Amino acid sequence: MTEPRYKLIAWDFDGVLNANVQNGVFKWMTTFEEDTGLPIDSLANYLFSGRFQQAMVGEADLHELVGSWAAEHGVPHRAGEVIDYWFDKDHIPDEKTLDIVQRARRAGITNVIATNNEVYRADWIEEMGFGEHMHTVFAAGRMRLAKPDLAYFAHIENALGHGGKDVILVDDMAENVEAARQHGWDAFHFVPxxxxxxxxxxGLSEG
Structure with missing residues (x-):
């Protein structure tokens, strides 16, 4: 049997394993206002002006942030309802990518998720079954580190004992791909x- 090209594949989640990003926009954001009657621009401006980035690395709580937004704007929905809509609407598994994951597993390659998600969504990723395809899930909120920080890649290396060109990151963000290469890994820029x-x-082509 041919030796696998890589010992470890680190898979980004959003936009790679989960096909929820279209033209740089998350799917849930395109339908949120129509489905809920709530203002997406208001929520997006509140969250993505630095607050979500804090939650992403475990320095803030996503439920508390959404709850504060709701209270500030007189939104009657509970934070949990808004977040459930967000997570559920963005559940779009990329079956073609997951098929490649299965081929990698059959070849004896270790597969992990390496995502910049905060803790609630990291739990959701596992609850939705994505974790079943993986050795483990590395998430920024749990690690308190986010890509493209080089310490993010070092954390995974230290946890699993694989490094250098034995490891490849598959990611849809060019800056993360470049950072992985700078750290010494191989990397693949995932595009539609x-x-x-x-x-x-x-090294997993069929036929």
Missing amino acids: GCHDALAAKL
């Missing part, structure tokens, strides 16, 4: 329709 190229890069 790249599944065959990805499988070839990983």
Whole structure:
């Protein structure tokens, strides 16, 4: 049997394993206002002006942030309802990517999720079954580190004992791909329709 090209594949979640990003916009944001009657611009401006970034690395609580927004804008919905809508609407598994994951597992390669999600969504990722495909899930909120910080990649190396060119990051963000390469890993920039190229890069093409 041919030796696998990589010992460890670190998979980004949003936009790679989960096909919820279209033209740089998360799916839930395109339907939120129509489905809930709540103002998406208000929520987006409140969350993504630095507050969510704090939650992403465990320095703030997402439920508390959404709850504060709701109270500030007189929104009758509970924070949990808003977040449940967000997470559930963005549950769009990329079956083609997951098929490649299965090929990697059959080849004896260790697979992990390496995501910049905060703790609640990291739990949700596992609850939705994505974790079943993986050795483990590394999430920024649990690690208190986020890509492209090079310490993020070092944390995964130290946890699993694989490093250098034995490891490849698959990510849809160019800055994360560049950071992984700077750290000494290989990396693949995931873009729509790249599944065959990805499988070839990983040495997992069919036939």
